[in-house]
Amino acid sequence: MARLNDDAQWIVLMGFIVSFSLFFLGIVINQSTVVGQTTAEGVLEFPKNDILDIRSEVLQSSKITVAADFDDVKKDISSIALSRKNAIVSFRVTQAPPGSTYTKIIDIHYNNGVTAYNETTNY
């Protein structure tokens, strides 16, 4: 009777192991294709330059002494911010109380639907 030669059984075993590992590898690769498209959106959304621009304009316009002119400038800044930058902007300049180191108190309000920004500056 021929003796059973079982020297090459590892080939069959390796076949099983390789095919099953390929199968699971396929699943893993399929899962990983969805990763890797996110952007740093939160950072991009923050309107830093818009706020800085508005702030600079407001601080400059606070030097206007004629009340009617100041109201015009205020309206213009609000309308331009709303139509161009899609942000609601309003501000108010009040005189600082007597004895204060500062001359004016400036309140700025900015809201573009995502970022709301409020500031009170002693100027």
Next chain:
Amino acid sequence: MRLCNNLERDERGVSEAIGFMLIFTLVIVGIGLVTLYGYPILLQTQTNADERIMEKNMIVLQNDIKSLTYKSVPYKETSLKVGGGFLTVYNTTFNPTPSFTIADLSGPITTFNPGQLQYESVSAQQIITIENGAVITRPMYETGSVMLAEPRWFSDTDPITSKTTSVIYLIGINSTEMMSQAGVGTVRMQLSETNYTEISTPANQVTVTYVPDPANNFSVAWHNYITNSLKWIENPPGTYKLPTTDTLVIKRYDIMIKGL
């Protein structure tokens, strides 16, 4: 000891043919199992991956639209791969189409047809659409819908003047002709027309009415967005009441899809 030796040496019950058959059967059963269960699972995962990639792609496209509208960028293009379905432009003149009507007590202010940039997944039977600046998904043959990314409607109460301003964006998707895409391609978009309406003292109560396309109904998503995120009140169904507002701003944009 003698018994042991006998057991080791005696190979009268061992058959090479039976051993071969056993192993061969195992291999065949293995192949069969993988074909029967493994392959459909792989296909399903592929379909899911396609769908999730398209969800992200649609949000990327929405970001492009945000750049075009809120940031006044004139032109944007994005390359993307549309897998498992089609990306189609239904422009604002396509019929039937959903509509948004904004009205105050003195009558309708504007009626708007948003148009759609829509992905229809054939394999997953899912629809993902960009409608009026929002990314919405819904199953193809069932009711109900979910908003994946919200538009930017907002109300602002100014702490300085204590006045409330409500801003409603209407973003229309337009094209010169019906276009559709499958596979790798580039979506080219251009800002074509803007319209800006500011109503300083609207006759409160201001309402927004959404009339869905019955064949492509996203009313659940809009309902959830407006009543949960914006906290507006729905009465009657489909009509949403804004909180009392001092200034109503309606900004209308037209996005022209130049090519898919």
